[in-house]
Amino acid sequence: MAQTAISFHFFRGGTSRGPYFRREDLPEDRETLARVLVAALGSGHRLNIDGLGGGAAVTTKVAMLSRSEVEGCDIDYFFAQVSVEDGLVDFKPTCGNILSGVGPAALEMGLIAPQGEVTRIRIRSVNTGAKVEAVVRTPGGQVEYAGEAAIDGVPGTAAPIYLNFMDVVGSATGALLPTGALRDVIDGIEVTCMDVAMPIAIARATDFGLSGYETVEELDANRDFYARMEPIRREAGRRMGLGDVSQSVTPKFALLAPPRAGGTICARYFMPWNCHPTMAVTGAQCLASCVLTPGTVAEGLFTAPEGVPALVLIEHPGGVIDVTVDYQTGPEGFTLKSAGLLRTARLLARGEVMVPEAVWGGK
Template identity: 30%
Template sequence: MMSESVQNNSVPQIKIPATYMRGGTSKGVFFKLSDLPEAAQQPGVARDQLLLRVIGSPDPYEKQIDGMGGATSSTSKTVILSESESAEHDVDYLFGQVSIDKPYVDWSGNCGNLSAAVGPCAISNGLVDPARIPENGVAEVRIWQVNIQKTIVSRVPIVNGEVQETGDFELDGVTFPAAEIPVAFMDPADGEGAIFPTGNLIDQLDVPGVGILKATLINAGIPTVFINAADIGYTGAELQDAINGDSRALEMFETIRAHGAVRMGLISDVSEAGKRQHTPKVAFVAPPADYVSSSGKNVLATNIDLLVRALSMGKLHHAMMGTAAVAIAAAAAIEGTLVNLAAGGGKRNEVTFGHPSGSLRVGAEASLVEGRWHIEQALMSRSARVLMEGFVRIPGDSF
């Protein structure tokens, strides 16, 4: 009787070509747009439901056991690539941040870490004109980031006509070395150069239950709310367990994030923040100090300019989101922001900041044009590697 019931309720699985990749300190499932089932080739419910099922969400257990997700914001990610419709770009890159416990895919921002994997994946999947790929050297891949309507330029190393993945470039937060991929985020501010949505380098943010906080609200790379660690009782050298194991702390950070989102004009009421989990990010900064990273590595104050800790999807990130690193670079380059002041103030075009897994150097050039700050580009190096390729399978009635 049991076997008959199973057979009667059985729905065949479908196979979808996909590549599982690490980019920076994140992992995600990459698809070519043309490989998706027809119903999912357009934005909408079918696409969202398909990606949710691929990743294994929503999962009330928050483990994503029945999917490709890894139960963290860094590993609950999807990417859709296609040949660019623009002559100035090689590939169009659409990013979907999949909620772990809710039936929701957030399309409101980019993933800076996975941006490093887009160039290699596009080349390997025939989305870049072969004429632009040298036999040996560097292929410059011009990426159109669809979510935020911005250009990213990735410099992908090529050996014997193939993407080089192995190498000796070390990235804190990633266990093994790999090939270095410099990534440039061009004109990373949103809209028409509105780096500071309020027009202020520092705002006073009134947060219920917390008080009035100094905050730098910046939109470069990704909308980010920066606050001082000392103003909320932290040193800036905290690791994940100190924050993620404290439900009151997580609630406080979410409240700060929600009120920052309203002040930045991303939502009209704090009640809407739950449906915009990916943006804005909230981060806290402090002057440099010695600490021991999550891997046991000693990070010395003399080797960094400041400390930064950032939350993603409601939890302290194990390293640093790539887009938040762009925001850090931009804010550090502009004298008078909380990030710049934590780094010692003054004019600077690059900083090295300490995060839970170690440190990272980022750079940006800032200029004041007709009373508005402008960032031409933000630069950082990442690495990427194909972990698996072939097909993902999901039940045919998932979408």
């Protein structure tokens, strides 16, 4: 069987991992592109045994990079979420963890030149239009991977990568509160539908008869919860103007509970048909905004952080993620100026991934 070789870099970005490609090395049309990504990741088998995927939603993610032609941006970042078992590809969302590796990948691919000891890379999310500045250490003109930064969900330490998110409010729907309400009631459950970096339907864990402190394994074994949650998520998506979301991973879903480990809030984040082992970067920004917006379902579950910018500590199954939020409140409600997070990334491999020529014959 003849095969087509496609160059790639394989990165861990935050608490996710996957192949990073040059956009120009892949098919232009989305239908063929989806088939190529399904073949490359091995979607269609729970272990992704015939591809690069790792059998989990956080390990079947893809980044496609190119030089940006948008003024004020250096790199265009196009994201794809490949399903583990269903052979589906969703181009609607973005991923903040995979974004953590975009700066290093762009440097490794030669899409941007290092600027000195530290390189600032202005990234545009093709999926959502959001703009993010990544600050990457580049001593001697090389990406530095070793360092002292630790993030929960990843063993050891690595060089810090600072992400400063801007223009993320209404990234998918055009509004902070796409339904126009701080709370909606769907099937008897109060839900806050919010869009900051990622549209999410957010509810209180206790409203589902849960504590909010369950492990990932406990939640994923609780199929009654998913059967109750999914119709609510779909209706939330419809009300948010996203249409029929039955085959889409957006909006995501999240449950909130009071903190119990010194954080601001405790959360469980769903992708949406299984529980995230830690916390999505995009999801963390939205949940932090939910916490800081008066009148949402988060109200009464936490003690408000002091000062602006505010440090919001979100407890998740793997530990805690910190989000620094610069915002203001006034007659028009909550206004997000920017959100900053510390992440890490590491180049794991590079080379060529092979896809059957019957899937795509190449450029």
